[in-house]
Amino acid sequence: MEHIAIIGNGIAGVTAARHIRKQSDYKITLISAETEHFFSRTALMYVYMGHMKWQHIKPYEDWFWDKNRIELKQGYVKTVDTDNKQLLFEDQSHLKYDKLIIACGSKPNKFGWPGQDLDGVSGMYSKQDLETIEHYAPNPEKCKRGVIVGGGLIGIELAEMLRSRDIPVTMLVREKSFWNGVLPDGESQMINKHILEHHIDLRLGVNLECINADENGKAKSVIVKETGEEIECDYVGLTAGVSPNIDFLKDSGIETGKGVKVNKYLETNIEDVYAIGDCAEQQEPTGNRPPVEAVWYTGRMMGEVVAQTVCGRKTAYKPGHWFNSAKFLDIEYQTYGWVFPKRHCEEYEKHFHWRHPEDNVCVTLSYHKDTRKFLGINTFGIRMRHEVFDKWLSEERDIDDVVKNLKQANFDPEFFKTYEKDIYKSYKNQLLVKA
Structure with missing residues (x-):
């Protein structure tokens, strides 16, 4: 039986394991030295803050892995021996594989500061x-x-x-x-x-x-x-910031740069070795996307894609339009498409910015100054619908049409304040001033 070894039990590695299991009877081994079971990394802060307990941030019950025949191995991989298709661990144990998926994530950046490894x-x-x-x-x-x-x-x-x-x-x-x-x-x-x-x-x-x-x-x-x-x-x-956690690969023959270099099928330069998630460096990144994407949802998408290829249905990684969301204390932030700081903008990019005079609410829309094609939006304090902006970006909507119809994208609860009328009024006033 073919054996798939996956280094890393974060969202990328676990997604790959789940989707490989859905499509095959391969033997699967998930390897991690961090925790025995997968947890939601983005929820760690809520454990400290008392909003959740540790067991709440494990998406699957502990019995899930046995039931789905996904073996878990705890340990640090010291060496990847690609010639003999085996992993060597710090405890001197080893593990043979037929195909290897590297999903070892990131590590916090350290820049050689004196004292950076102290307790505390x-x-x-x-x-x-x-x-x-x-x-x-x-x-x-x-x-x-x-x-x-x-x-x-x-x-x-x-x-x-x-x-x-x-x-x-x-x-x-x-x-x-x-x-x-x-x-x-x-x-x-x-x-x-x-x-x-x-x-x-x-x-x-x-x-x-x-x-x-x-x-x-x-x-x-x-x-x-x-x-x-x-x-x-x-x-x-x-x-x-963080950087790919790839030091253990230096003598493996696997090509690395900032991360593990992969093609659009998430394949490395070594046959039967793949890389996904934060540690993967795209040699052909999509559009303006960075070569290394340290984002939760892209790790999940890569896990799904590599599972298709490992199971015999070779599939390219096509992440679509960029999006992300986060929270700055109590201000919710979303971004769709591309809205760059002005010093990083291309000559053709223009911005429309609106900010509420009292509330911490603002939007910035980016568009092409000649064609008026909508390029992207940042929102703070307003929840917007992903599928609406994804559609508008794909349709290459006109910026005037987007601003006029922003209400269609609003995802805030029924009794929240709405700001779309004020945004559109400000937009029209700016156009009149420029005219």
């Missing part, structure tokens, strides 16, 4: 990270302050976690405005203000110099590079 320092990615945060930042009595290094989505989640327990938080963000490498200026500035309103000490345009240790080897303070200021703290969160 972690990322916010794994169950072990959650346990570290719980141990060193359980309450404001034990943790007088937490320092977060880096902005972005993981940084803001960690800040919200600590503030939920009334722990003071300082954020060191190297950009001049929060997440302005992704968000247009108006949106980024709104998030700056919102973070400060939640009593988070936001330091923009600064970098970490080092993390200092106490006599027991635990983090006790950080030094700000630009000013030399020492900030005392009991916990340091490293959230300066």
